[in-house]
Amino acid sequence: QVQLVESGGGLVQPGGSLRLSCAASVTIFSIYTMGWYRQAPGKQRELVAEITGGYSTNYADSVKGRSTISRDNAKNTVYLEINSMKPEDTAVYYCNANRRAFGLDHWGQGTQVTVSS
Numbered sequence: 001q002v003q004l005v006e007s008g009g010g011l012v013q014p015g016g017s018l019r020l021s022c023a024a025s026v027t028i029f030s031i032y033t034m035g036w037y038r039q040a041p042g043k044q045r046e047l048v049a050e051i052t053g054g055y056s057t058n059y060a061d062s063v064k065g066r067s068t069i070s071r072d073n074a075k076n077t078v079y080l081e082i083n084s085m086k087p088e089d090t091a092v093y094y095c096n097a098n099r100r101a102f103g104l105d106h107w108g109q110g111t112q113v114t115v116s117s
């Protein structure tokens with residue numbers, strides 16, 4: 001059974017920084033593509049950033065240049081850091097582990113991030 005546990009959400013001031021962590025209990029973590037998605041009220045869930053097993057990364061245009069996704073395969077953990085936070089970054093952030101070519105797609109419970117002064 002796969003479990004993804006996010007941490008690090010909360011209230012952030014505009015212009016501040018955020019670091020989210022996601023600890024995964026998956027077999028052979030290193031072969032999964034790990035991603036962070038977010039869903040704001042009234043909007044669809046969207047990709048924020050993802051990192052493959054080969055460490056290739058992909059970022060949404062909205063966070064490109066001010067965010068970094070990384071992974072520590074020894075700790076089965078993926079991280080997301082976003083700088084220069086904006087009110088429009090407010091959302092529930094979800095961790096994802098997938099091998100979609102094999103029909104595997106797992107989600108965490110989500111962590112609320114609110115950007116407000």
